Amino acid sequence: xxxxxxxxxxxxxxxxxxxxxxxxxxxxxxxxxxxxxxxxxxxxxxxxxxxxxxxxxxxxxxxxxxxxxxxxxxxxxxxxxxxxxxxxxxxxxxxxxxxxxxxxxx
Numbered sequence: 252x253x254x255x256x257x258x259x260x261x262x263x264x265x266x267x268x269x270x271x272x273x274x275x276x277x278x279x280x281x282x283x284x285x286x287x288x289x290x291x292x293x294x295x296x297x298x299x300x301x302x303x304x305x306x307x308x309x310x311x312x313x314x315x316x317x318x319x320x321x322x323x324x325x326x327x328x329x330x331x332x333x334x335x336x337x338x339x340x341x342x343x344x345x346x347x348x349x350x351x352x353x354x355x356x357x
Contacts, residue, residue, distance in 0.1 A: 282323040
């Protein structure tokens with residue numbers, strides 16, 4: 252048994268590691284979709300919102316649009332840095348490589 256700080260008991264540390272890896276992959280996929288949406292609609296955004304008078308409605312649009320992008324970036328960065336036991340940092344000369352260390356033995 253493995254107990255976390257929140258008191259949740261896991262059957263093994265590999266369960267936690269697999270969950271952390273899944274969470275990070277989902278965060279990366281979410282960020283990719285947000286970035287793809289921004290890239291596809293940027294031209295329309297410029298023509299419809301940036302070239303008009305700044306009003307309460309346009310401010311809501313910008314807050315909504317860019318808060319999602321900011322949230323995605325922060326979630327991605329914090330997710331990959333918040334699991335120190337999941338990712339090991341290995342140095343190879345001047346290059347740093349990040350690897351995932353998961354033991355799947357039972």
